[in-house]
Amino acid sequence: MAPPEDDGTGQPLDALLRRSIALMEGTPHSHPGIRELKADRQSLVYNHHQELVAASETVGKMRAGLDALHTPRDALRAQLAAIDDARPAVAADGVPWADVRPIVDLPATLERLAATDPDKARATYAEHEATLRAWQDAGVVGADTLRAECEAALAQ
Known part of the structure; x- marks a missing residue:
């Protein structure tokens, strides 16, 4: 039996097959x-x-x-x-911090006093100088620097 020429869609079967093959060949x-x-x-x-x-x-x-x-x-x-x-x-x-703090803050205190009342600044330094000297003699770290800062504040 021969293949039909029309598949019912109105297109010849040969054309439909060629179109299908062309679509399948194209990836x-x-x-x-x-x-x-x-x-x-x-x-x-x-x-x-x-x-x-x-x-x-x-x-x-x-x-x-x-x-x-x-x-x-x-x-x-x-x-x-x-x-x-x-x-x-x-x-x-140790020495209580309340006793140490005024001496540690002495350079700043002397700078403030030297600006307003140089005599009071010298008196305050004289009051704490013995403690600074004792710290230096005992080898307390930073005592030399602290004393130098105090003397620099008085020299201003």
Whole structure:
């Protein structure tokens, strides 16, 4: 039996077959719009890959920096523990802060007094000079600097 020439759609079967074969031969990649979309997708994948690589490198650098801080942090923690252990002994043997503060603040006090009443500034320094000298003789750290700042304030 011979194939029918008409499939009922009004188109000859031969033309319909040729059209179907032509559509099947053309892959989805041959359509220009699909090719552009595929290229855009590949570009986005590449860009995001580059961003992920950069982010991974940044995280690696941050980890290296944190690892470098690990040793100093442990040393600082040990020093703070030693200070905390020594606190009761220092508090029992030390001078109360209320007695120390006026001498530590003396350079600023002398600067204010020297601007308004130089004689009172000299008298205030003479009142605390013995303590400063005793601190220097005892080797208190910063006593030399404190005394030099007081003398500089009086010289103004």
